[in-house]
Amino acid sequence: MSTMKPMxxxxxxxxxxxxxxxxxxxxxxxxxxxxIFTVSGYHAASMDEIADKAxxxxxxxxxxxxxxxxxxxxxxxxxxxxxxxxxxxAIASNRENKNRVKATIDAYFGFIEADGGGFRLLxxxxxxxxxxVRERLNRMTYDCAVAVSAVISLDTGxxxxxxxxxxxxxxxxxQITARHWLEKDVKMNRAQASALVTNLLWRGxxxxxxxx
Numbered sequence: 001m002s003t004m005k006p007m008x009x010x011x012x013x014x015x016x017x018x019x020x021x022x023x024x025x026x027x028x029x030x031x032x033x034x035x036i037f038t039v040s041g042y043h044a045a046s047m048d049e050i051a052d053k054a055x056x057x058x059x060x061x062x063x064x065x066x067x068x069x070x071x072x073x074x075x076x077x078x079x080x081x082x083x084x085x086x087x088x089x090a091i092a093s094n095r096e097n098k099n100r101v102k103a104t105i106d107a108y109f110g111f112i113e114a115d116g117g118g119f120r121l122l123x124x125x126x127x128x129x130x131x132x133v134r135e136r137l138n139r140m141t142y143d144c145a146v147a148v149s150a151v152i153s154l155d156t157g158x159x160x161x162x163x164x165x166x167x168x169x170x171x172x173x174x175q176i177t178a179r180h181w182l183e184k185d186v187k188m189n190r191a192q193a194s195a196l197v198t199n200l201l202w203r204g205x206x207x208x209x210x211x212x
Contacts, residue, residue, distance in 0.1 A: 038117040041126040063169035108178040
């Protein structure tokens with residue numbers, strides 16, 4: 001008489017696991033990976049840990065992402081696109097320059113408030129020296145600066161290079177102050193912190209006369 005082979009723990013999990021559409025499964029894996037990468041960093045994180053967090057087998061994880069680096073880059077791309085879109089939307093949200101500055105600064109603080117893990121991944125990555133990561137982070141800064149510098153150039157008539165320098169200064173200040181607000185648990189809410197930085201930057205950028 002044949003005996004039934006006992007199921008492994010992985011097979012048991014597979015039997016009990018809910019099958020998700022591919023896009024939903026991918027989103028679930030990216031969410032789990034973000035949490036692990038944020039807490040552990042890239043080098044200490046393992047694909048086993050990420051698979052366990054997502055409640056999938058490691059083969060399922062590898063079906064979506066062939067390597068840990070591929071997974072990390074996918075997480076990075078997702079949050080870079082989210083931040084760049086938020087900045088571009090902020091710039092386009094108003095035609096008054098003071099309100100544009102306010103919306104841009106608030107976009108950084110809003111991104112942190114909604115996605116602190118994503119912000120840490122973008123600005124505190126232990127993989128920033130990896131060429132593919134560095135290229136993406138540079139692109140993120142460039143894309144955000146282009147959105148800001150286009151408005152500066154149009155309004156002031158400054159050359160492209162000078163407008164880019166001012167834009168880099170503006171978004172750099174926004175990034176650093178937003179990081180401080182996140183990391184140091186500053187005892188003020190998002191609106192208060194964003195307003196302080198907005199006032200600082202507006203006093204500077206408003207000193208450049210508008211083009212007649």
